[in-house]
Amino acid sequence: MKPEAAVVYTLQILEELKIPYMVVGSFSSNQYGPSRSTKDADLVIQHSSDTFRELIRRLEPEIKVDRQISFESVTGTARNIATVVKTGFQIEFFRLSKDSHDLRRFERRKKIHFEGSSIWMQTVEDVVITKLRWILNADRPRDLADVREVLSASRDVIDWDYVNQWTDQHGTSDLLASIQTTLPAELQPDRD
Amino acid sequence: MVDRSQDSGDPAAAEIQSQADDIFREKVSRSRKLTPAEKFREGFELFEWACRQSLNGIQNRYPELSSEEHQRILERRLANARLMDEAGIYSPLQDDHET
Numbered sequence: 001m002k003p004e005a006a007v008v009y010t011l012q013i014l015e016e017l018k019i020p021y022m023v024v025g026s027f028s029s030n031q032y033g034p035s036r037s038t039k040d041a042d043l044v045i046q047h048s049s050d051t052f053r054e055l056i057r058r059l060e061p062e063i064k065v066d067r068q069i070s071f072e073s074v075t076g077t078a079r080n081i082a083t084v085v086k087t088g089f090q091i092e093f094f095r096l097s098k099d100s101h102d103l104r105r106f107e108r109r110k111k112i113h114f115e116g117s118s119i120w121m122q123t124v125e126d127v128v129i130t131k132l133r134w135i136l137n138a139d140r141p142r143d144l145a146d147v148r149e150v151l152s153a154s155r156d157v158i159d160w161d162y163v164n165q166w167t168d169q170h171g172t173s174d175l176l177a178s179i180q181t182t183l184p185a186e187l188q189p190d191r192d
Numbered sequence: 193m194v195d196r197s198q199d200s201g202d203p204a205a206a207e208i209q210s211q212a213d214d215i216f217r218e219k220v221s222r223s224r225k226l227t228p229a230e231k232f233r234e235g236f237e238l239f240e241w242a243c244r245q246s247l248n249g250i251q252n253r254y255p256e257l258s259s260e261e262h263q264r265i266l267e268r269r270l271a272n273a274r275l276m277d278e279a280g281i282y283s284p285l286q287d288d289h290e291t
Contacts, residue, residue: 002240004236007236026235027235030232030234031232033220034219035234036235036238037238037242039239039270041235068285070284071282072281072282073282086263088270089239112228112232119232121228138280149216149220153220153223184213184217187220
């Protein structure tokens with residue numbers, strides 16, 4: 001199974017099992033800025049043990065789910081990794097955490113249309129807020145590049161009141177301001 | 193990246209920055225023209241393109257190996273890249289192996 005088919009299939013199973021989800025990570029930043037290659041699709045899901053077991057049953061054997069849970073230290077989120085066999089592509093299932101921004105962005109997720117079905121995606125504001133938090137705590141160069149590109153490509157549609165509220169809470173307001181100074185003048189967002 | 197509130201006064205640096213800005217503008221402009229579905233698909237296409245390039249390199253380096261072995265080397269490289277990306281961020285949760 002190719003990666004695209006595997007992800008679409010996974011999202012269909014989540015819908016069938018009524019497991020609420022949203023696409024986060026690179027596939028969500030690609031929605032609001034220039035695309036880049038990514039070797040995994042990240043999904044936040046809200047599930048019970050029973051429904052997750054059923055999800056695993058439906059995905060295997062072509063999508064193999066590692067039962068070992070790993071813990072991410074930036075926002076305190078647990079995840080399971082699934083591998084699309086013979087491709088090297090991974091689908092990562094992050095549990096919806098108790099983190100207040102994680103909960104809020106899940107409420108605000110929105111649908112995009114893809115080949116006759118709908119896909120739940122985190123919003124552009126939440127991409128920016130989340131990426132800033134990762135830059136502050138994990139210092140990954142690609143997160144910085146993503147924020148620059150998303151701010152430039154989506155500057156006309158960003159709800160700045162919402163972004164400012166969370167960057168104040170996360171201590172990332174200065175970081176956001178400094179990133180904006182690196183953008184070409186005509187691509188800098190108007191935050192007023 | 194350059195803070196545009198500061199001027200270095202170096203013409204060579206300004207020229208390089210100008211070229212970088214042009215590329216950046218082009219990327220941003222192109223992305224604005226795509227539909228959400230096209231953007232969603234592009235992530236997969238770029239992954240597959242990158243894998244094809246890597247496989248070509250692996251085949252040239254190890255012509256004596258089978259295509260299955262080439263694929264396994266590619267998958268190992270992807271796994272190693274993930275380990276480097278995630279160093280210090282993720283750790284196994286010891287007491288909860290089952291969901």
